[in-house]
Amino acid sequence: MLSSSMEVYENYEIKMLPPWESDGSKVSVKVPGPTLTYQNIQYCIRENRGLCRKRGPERDILKNVSGIMKTGLNAIMGATGSGKTSLLDVIAGRKDPRGLRSGQILVDNKVVTSDLRLMSAYVVQDDILMGTLSVRENLLFSGNLRLPRKQYSTADKEKKVESIIQELGLEDCANTKIGTEFIRGVSGGERKRCSIGMELITSPSLLFLDEPTTGLDSNTANSIISLLHRLSRGGRTIIFSIHQPRYSIFKLFDHLTLLHKGETVYAGPTGKAMDYFQSLGYECEAFNNPADFFLDITNGETTPSRPTEKSLAELYRESQYCASVKEELKCITGPSDPSFEAKSKAPSYVTSFFYQLNVVCWRTMLNVVRNPQTSYAQMALNIICALLIGLIYYQMPLTLPEALQNRIGAFFFLIINMVFGNLSAVELFINERAIFVHENSGGYYRTSVYFLSKVFVDLLPNRIVPIFIFSSISYYMMGLNPTFTSFLCFALTMSLVSLAGVSLAFLISASVSSFAMANILIALPFVFMMVFGGFLVNLNSMLNWLSWLKWASIFKYGLDAVTINEMKGQVFYGGNITLTGEMYLKSQGIDYSVWGFWQNQVALLGIILVCMTFAYIQLRRINRWK
Numbered sequence: 001m002l003s004s005s006m007e008v009y010e011n012y013e014i015k016m017l018p019p020w021e022s023d024g025s026k027v028s029v030k031v032p033g034p035t036l037t038y039q040n041i042q043y044c045i046r047e048n049r050g051l052c053r054k055r056g057p058e059r060d061i062l063k064n065v066s067g068i069m070k071t072g073l074n075a076i077m078g079a080t081g082s083g084k085t086s087l088l089d090v091i092a093g094r095k096d097p098r099g100l101r102s103g104q105i106l107v108d109n110k111v112v113t114s115d116l117r118l119m120s121a122y123v124v125q126d127d128i129l130m131g132t133l134s135v136r137e138n139l140l141f142s143g144n145l146r147l148p149r150k151q152y153s154t155a156d157k158e159k160k161v162e163s164i165i166q167e168l169g170l171e172d173c174a175n176t177k178i179g180t181e182f183i184r185g186v187s188g189g190e191r192k193r194c195s196i197g198m199e200l201i202t203s204p205s206l207l208f209l210d211e212p213t214t215g216l217d218s219n220t221a222n223s224i225i226s227l228l229h230r231l232s233r234g235g236r237t238i239i240f241s242i243h244q245p246r247y248s249i250f251k252l253f254d255h256l257t258l259l260h261k262g263e264t265v266y267a268g269p270t271g272k273a274m275d276y277f278q279s280l281g282y283e284c285e286a287f288n289n290p291a292d293f294f295l296d297i298t299n300g301e302t303t304p305s306r307p308t309e310k311s312l313a314e315l316y317r318e319s320q321y322c323a324s325v326k327e328e329l330k331c332i333t334g335p336s337d338p339s340f341e342a343k344s345k346a347p348s349y350v351t352s353f354f355y356q357l358n359v360v361c362w363r364t365m366l367n368v369v370r371n372p373q374t375s376y377a378q379m380a381l382n383i384i385c386a387l388l389i390g391l392i393y394y395q396m397p398l399t400l401p402e403a404l405q406n407r408i409g410a411f412f413f414l415i416i417n418m419v420f421g422n423l424s425a426v427e428l429f430i431n432e433r434a435i436f437v438h439e440n441s442g443g444y445y446r447t448s449v450y451f452l453s454k455v456f457v458d459l460l461p462n463r464i465v466p467i468f469i470f471s472s473i474s475y476y477m478m479g480l481n482p483t484f485t486s487f488l489c490f491a492l493t494m495s496l497v498s499l500a501g502v503s504l505a506f507l508i509s510a511s512v513s514s515f516a517m518a519n520i521l522i523a524l525p526f527v528f529m530m531v532f533g534g535f536l537v538n539l540n541s542m543l544n545w546l547s548w549l550k551w552a553s554i555f556k557y558g559l560d561a562v563t564i565n566e567m568k569g570q571v572f573y574g575g576n577i578t579l580t581g582e583m584y585l586k587s588q589g590i591d592y593s594v595w596g597f598w599q600n601q602v603a604l605l606g607i608i609l610v611c612m613t614f615a616y617i618q619l620r621r622i623n624r625w626k
């Protein structure tokens with residue numbers, strides 16, 4: 001079984017062999033963790049080349065590798081680019097399965113299905129945590145979403161979080177925020193511990209870590225590996241890739257897999273690796289770190305006393321270590337049709353949709369409240385713009401020609417402000433892309449939950465409230481139609497225009513992963529919509545085959561709606577000329593009937609719904625594979 005309760009293992013009597021004498025296949029614990037086996041793994045990637053993203057030739061990054069990982073610390077080492085992370089990702093089921101040409105991965109003789117994958121845990125290299133939340137809040141977030149409510153009450157979850165805080169030695173920083181670019185938070189080591197804690201919450205007995213010590217100073221790295229070592233003695237199989245560990249770290253490993261250019265050059269007990277390479281004629285200098293020595297061998301920087309034509313991978317394949325792995329793998333009989341079994345299980349969540357929505361909305365709200373710069377800027381921008389527009393068009397007269405010119409100019413200005421004032425929305429999904437992908441693929445919550453939390457907590461309060469304030473200031477300063485209904489229609493139109501702009505920004509934000517790309521993609525449709533809005537060019541005089549673009553213009557619907565709202569019923573004077581608002585609207589070809597007004601709101605609503613739906617689809621389509 002993959003899962004074991006943390007409380008249970010805490011009570012085990014742990015019998016440990018001295019680390020350096022451990023033979024890697026016999027870590028002595030009362031209840032062993034799962035055994036992961038992988039056989040003949042061949043993994044290819046195909047790189048896109050050139051501007052047209054032409055598909056290049058396939059490149060093997062893992063070449064027929066096999067191995068067995070048992071309870072204890074299983075390290076995957078190798079020079080940079082040797083395939084450590086790729087092997088870890090493939091056996092953890094995180095790598096795109098389309099690249100897997102052959103091979104089988106079994107955990108306790110079972111094929112790794114989506115559910116099985118969710119029951120193991122994977123700690124990514126770059127700690128993915130919500131920076132505005134404290135260590136305790138992050139752990140509780142993980143616990144709330146990943147522990148079944150039927151088995152764990154709120155008090156149980158809190159107890160579990162506290163036990164993890166103690167287990168990981170995080171008591172001193174439990175209430176400290178993780179940290180963002182604006183908030184100084186916990187240290188690198190505490191961050192890494194918290195990332196491990198986020199995964200330990202489900203008490204997984206199979207834990208994968210991608211380079212857990214990268215970026216940490218040697219003492220912190222030491223304490224992280226010591227922590228993993230301690231956890232492994234509770235009956236866990238811990239598998240991780242690691243770059244260049246110092247000796248005190250290296251000696252804690254139970255099992256070592258050494259890779260070179262996608263091939264295994266050693267896989268066996270860590271304590272036997274030195275003997276193995278010495279038997280091949282390599283001599284380790286006194287005081288040299290064995291880990292460095294092995295990497296020097298794979299890099300060709302150390303030469304053997306008995307040169308051979310054979311590569312290290314070939315020598316390993318002829319060794320007793322490879323033979324014993326093959327022998328053991330022969331005894332493991334996987335299912336007859338592994339692909340069928342793997343596909344037949346769909347991933348399931350342990351909590352309901354509404355519960356997830358509640359928890360994720362709460363976190364999003366905390367995040368907005370604790371990181372209020374964008375909200376403040378949005379509010380300030382709206383107030384300043386409202387005052388500016390109000391002053392420029394202060395109490396517009398009814399006398400011609402300025403009555404018409406100023407009103408249309410003011411409306412165009414307002415709509416531009418509404419649309420472009422929400423450009424900040426493009427950062428929404430890009431900023432949190434890594435955290436969303438990690439949590440969504442880790443079984444925290446559904447895509448729809450995340451999307452709706454953004455709509456409810458970010459979109460509505462952050463965009464609608466400032467617009468009502470903006471409308472109230474500018475509308476009355478400009479001296480527009482004084483009836484309250486007209487004001488409400490004006491504020492509604494402004495809100496819909498703004499939401500339509502935000503929805504398009506959401507769609508682009510969910511579709512690309514870089515700000516530069518998002519900025520290019522958002523500017524283009526906005527500029528085109530502006531041209532087809534009816535202010536810069538008379539749409540009736542435009543080429544027929546081009547003028548249809550006006551139907552996709554947020555500007556056109558917004559401008560038409562506020563113009564009707566203001567002009568209908570107004571009378572303008574100039575010398576001995578009297579012009580009614582209706583006459584003006586007719587001359588512009590604007591339908592000023594009741595439906596003529598509301599059709600603009602319906603069209604804006606349509607744009608919002610279409611963009612939001614596509615934004616959600618794009619979020620679902622984000623590549624979860626590594």
Ligand SMILES: Nc1ncnc2c1ncn2[C@@H]1O[C@H](COP(=O)(O)OP(=O)(O)OP(=O)(O)O)[C@@H](O)[C@H]1O
Pocket residue numbers: 045047061078079080081082083084085086087241243626
């Ligand atoms: N998705 C991918 N697309 C393109 N190349 C890839 C992909 N995944 C892995 N590779 C390539 O496969 C090789 C092995 O990569 P991998 O990340 O596994 O190496 P590594 O040993 O973990 O290196 P490092 O220690 O630098 O992280 C590299 O040459 C890498 O560029």
